[in-house]
Amino acid sequence: MKAFGKILGLVLLGLLLVIVALGFALTHFFDPNDYKDEIRQIARDKAHIELTLNGDIGWSLFPWLGLELHEASVATLSNPKAPFADLQMLGLSVRVLPLLRREVQMSDVRVEGLNLRLNRDKDGHGNWEDIGKAVPVAGQPEVPATTRDTDGSAPAPTEKPAQPIRLDIDSLTVNNARVEYTDERTGKQFSAESIQLSTGPVHDATNIDVKLTAFLSSNQPVLRVRTELNGELRFERALQRYKFEDMKLSGELTGEPLQGKAVTFAAQGQVFLDKAANVAEWTGIKLSINQLRALGELKANDLDKTPQISGALSIAQFDLAKFVDSIGQKLPAMAEGSLSKVELASRLAATPTSLSLDNINLKLDDSTISGRIAIEDFAKQALRVQLKADTFNADRYLPPKSADANSAAVARQAEVSSTEADALAGAGSTPLPNAPTKGAWSNDKLIPAERLSKLDLDADLSFGQLTLSKLPIHNAALKATGQGGLLTLQNLSGELYNGTFNTKGTLDVRQPVPALSMQTAINRVPAEKILESQGKNPPVKGLITLNSQLTASGNSQKTLIDSLNGNASFVINNGVLLNANLEQQLCKGIATLNRKTLSGEPRGKDTPFQELKGNLTLRNGVASNPDLKVRIPGMTINGNGDVDLRVLGMDYRVGIIVEGDQRDIPDPACQVGEKFVGIEWPLRCRGPLELGAKACRLDNERLGQVASKLAGDKLSEKIDEKLGDKVSPELKNALKGLFKR
Template sequence: MKKLLYILLGLVMLVVVAIGVLVAVINPNDFKPLIADEVKKATGRELVIDGDISWRFWPSLGLSVEKLAFKNPQGFAEPNMLKLDRADLSVAVMPLMSDTLDIGLVSLYGAHVFIQTLPNGQSNLDGLTGDASTTDSEPETASQTPTTEPASDSQAATAWTITIGGLDVVNASAVVRDDKVHTISEISQLNLHIGKLTTGTWVPVEFDVEGKQNAMVFTAKGQMEAMLNKVAMESQLRKLSLSASLNDANIQLDSLSLTADQVALAMPAALTFSAKGKANDMSFDTSGKASVLVDKSIANIQATGIDISTLLAGASLPRPEMNISLKADAAFNNNTQKLTLSQLVASLDELEVDGHASVALADIPAVRFALHSSKIDLDAFLGNTTEAAQPAVSKPAETKPSSAPNDQSATAIAKAPLSDVEPDLSALKGLDIAGEIAIDELVANNVKVSQVKTAFAVNRGKVNLKQFDAKLYGGSVSAEGSLDATVTPARYRVTKDIKNVNVQPLLMAAANEDILSGRGSIDVNVNGVGLSEKRLRTGITGTVAINFADGSIDGINIPEMIREAKATLKGKRADYVEEARQTDFSALTATFNLGKGIASTRNMKMEAPALRIRSEGQTNLVSEDLDFEVFVSVVGTSKGQGGKDIDELKDVTIPVAIGGTWQAPSYKLDVKALLTSNKVLEEKVRKEAERGLEKLLGDKAGDDKVKNVADKLLKGLFN
């Protein structure tokens, strides 16, 4: 046994002495020309070694190379594709005897890589596969026979075990420049350390890097442990910790961190992350966690327990600070390219929605969702006051009957011209979205609705409102509509049905106006071309039908006007009676026809106590002028609004002219029309006038000339 040991020791000493003699006798620098020639043949490029190639004998056989440069062809911005200050490599001697190539630590110092693509698409990577060698080497002839390695050598090579003791990259840099698309990426400094690369053991990995991508400057550093496997997809990472920062004109990422307990196929990874910085004028601070599982085929990726919280702050936000949170489970199918979100709960401060959603990736991602919220109060969220803003113009002052033309100069309101600029809807052409939203309670512009259900779709520029149903102030509202943004100007269609709504609280909430009360129903069926302010009024066509019951019109007291009319007929002044300026009604109906910028009606009717009212006229939707004639008939009852004072005008029609504008409407009694359109009144006035002339003229009242003058005066009154 001792003899065998001595023999082995002698062989080892023999090998060591032989290697020592080899190192002492052979100068590796003598091989520089040979190495350069072989590289030239293989790549067509020059390899320049300006420094020494030196052996290292102890504790392992090693080799060191200094000042190495791999040249670029002519025409590129830098002369070298690869430049290296120094490279060290060692090989353990003893394992060589057992078919093991044990490479020690590989160290690279001052490495610099330069990759460039010229405007014509040519790259300094072109020709490195060996194709270029045929242009610089001798062409093959028929007499040349390729050399084939013996099968035994190939089999022997596969039997060797190769290990690498580690890799150190110190102060490396790189530039990737693409002049064709005008981009440049640069790593100004890279330090990398990888422990001994052996399969089945955990290998430490550390790195730090600094660089920039065009105008964006970034830094990153990290550490982890890696377990390599002969099957690459079965390799694993653990104890992963990464941090980074970046800065450019639009975003400043002060800090970004990512941790994972492990990363491997078919094994769940607990991930955490955080990020803090600014984007334009908005700052953000976000953090989150999730458990991620990727199957072995990488066909399915699941993320459960997603929990992300973000704090936003900035002057452009509705609030100085806003909290956003997202909780969900996610699944991505790599085969169908579909992402599914389930158990979704998202909130923006006090606004919260839940539901599920999916995104199918394609040329235009297809987004589908179903969301629900118990309450959305946009007024509280946006900081609006609880009361609606006061109207710009107060209710018009009481207008006495007058035959003088209505002067609107005092109440004229400066109004900016309507814009004819169409909104940019091009973004809708890149959307494929469909979904449903349910809201138990919604508050917007001080208007409260409940049980909101809506379904809509946006498909490549065409918007379809399939459903909108809600409860509104004791009644209901439903609507459907469509918008076609694939044509210019856009076209739209809307149908809306409002039933049995309590009108007064709705108007008070929406506009702080109580001009109308009662239970109201409105049917809208319109379509139009164009969405600019002007086209919305000039391009709309269709009908709007209204039906109100058991209410009143505020701001006009028609019975009071009747009393004024009665007093006018008697040549007296009506007694002032303190009562509300409103007209009660049991029914109010009308159909408005829309077209060419005009809304007109010929069938507006109102039934009120002691009164029957009909109206016809129009309003200009652009200038907002009003031009309506209202005809009031007394039906002969002393009950209800008006009383005995108007019974005497039974079967008399009283015209009221409504003019002015939407902001400042005016009402006046048309005395001339009152007298000329009612024969009974005309006869009464004629008799009253004749009696007045008799008292005034006495005996001369019977004179024919005086009668002729009186007749002319009376005719002038009625014509």
């Protein structure tokens, strides 16, 4: 038995020596470079590719099957002179005996200078689509790829699927590789250059250290990205599970869209893919883009159908204005300090065509906003917004007035100031102010019609306090929809200075000139507060109630006002005409008819009133008011005239009727007697709308008619006194009528 073992050992030793000798002979006496033509033909016949070997082939046989290729390139058979890939060197070694067990045990795999060129021609055909396809023989029908073998023959009988090959590689190294993609239809080019890839040992179900660096670029737009990727890759091929643990991606982005600025970015987390379950996850997300910092998690389901993405996102407080500037972009002009404190936490859901942010908790400067924002269809711009804010100052995010608007405002203010200086309150002796001529409105484009025409909107907003045009609106609510170029304001309401308002309307941008329709209801809002908030000196105080239905067309303040049409009614209760000289004007008229002179200099005086009301009919920016009425204790005021909204001017004829019970008027020259009761004293009011009653003067022309009437009444009294009952009543009436003419 001992001798048998010795003999067996000698036999095995001999076989090993024979194998080593054969390997030495093959590697030293068989040169694969002598068979390059045969190798190229095998590549054509079996793999259907055009293989070009310009460099030497180095190889070894046992115990490693080693191969080294230099200066090789690969092309498709349909275009053999245009290689889609070439490399400077490929080196690998495979253990021979494990191959018999379908195990691939490799030493270091090295790839040097790989250059991969992918091209899609003007017909949309990619050069990679022909890889492995045989060139059809003329006159012979092509066998569908699904019904033929790789060599063009009939498919072999169906066999039981083979067990997956087990991989065992010491390391993989790729140096100085380049991948380029060109689309001739669009002219776009993408490339990845200076690709460096290195890994640790590659084994199934084992963590593999991976490091990858590359420079990415595109030409439309011109962008360049430096990237570095590190982590541990793990794959379980039998279960179709793949993990990238401790993934760290970082880099820097530059290019035309960034206007010379550079963007640094970094991302971390754990990435998992389960192809069998069609699920992918990215957990423990840490994201930074310049000064922006975010945390989150994402999960994708139904990868084989329409992917459904869900997750959470949290962005730490940052200065959005500075961030936008750091990436070479510009925000619309707004108040200084706006968007300096932005913080967001939200759940999110997305598909390839939609995105929604739910359970939003947004801190925007001094505001806290909650709710939901969703784009239900990117192509249709289907925007859905449901937000609730505690406070929100919209004015700080609106653009300032343009140079054109400012110049128009300055010119008009100069005109109003000059007129107001001449129209001293209560003076009554200065000339009637001139009607204003300077336009009050801007020609700046107001409505982004093209953008709105594509918008599909459904918005529902509410605010505890909203500041808009300097107006403090409490419990504000806005509901609006838009589709196909028709925007509908279903409701804009709120509380304003203890009053309320409600507005509805439509904006139609489906036609060349946008058309606006608006219905407004204001209930008991202090008129002076509205004017003061706009930086104007109010001519009147009181609680205004207004209802209007208006239409207009245009795309600027000026064109909208010039085309303003509709109807409105208004009432101001328990108010005051500020610096009004109505009583002084009445006093001057009485003094004139009494042929007396006022004893003192008149001074401006507020005139309280119980009610001021009227109706307006608007035609092309001019509002006609035929029935202005003002109720003042002891007198009634009637008026009719026009308000020209184009220049914010007015022209009214006003009559003051003394009703009898008068308050004491200190100047004896204008004491009211019974003969003045029921007389309508005429005033003319003309000038800038801001002047209000300060623009009113005694209408001397119509005052003569009052004097004639009073003279006629006095003569009638004398006729009655002289004639008594001596003549018939018919004759006395005829004589009275004659003198009253």
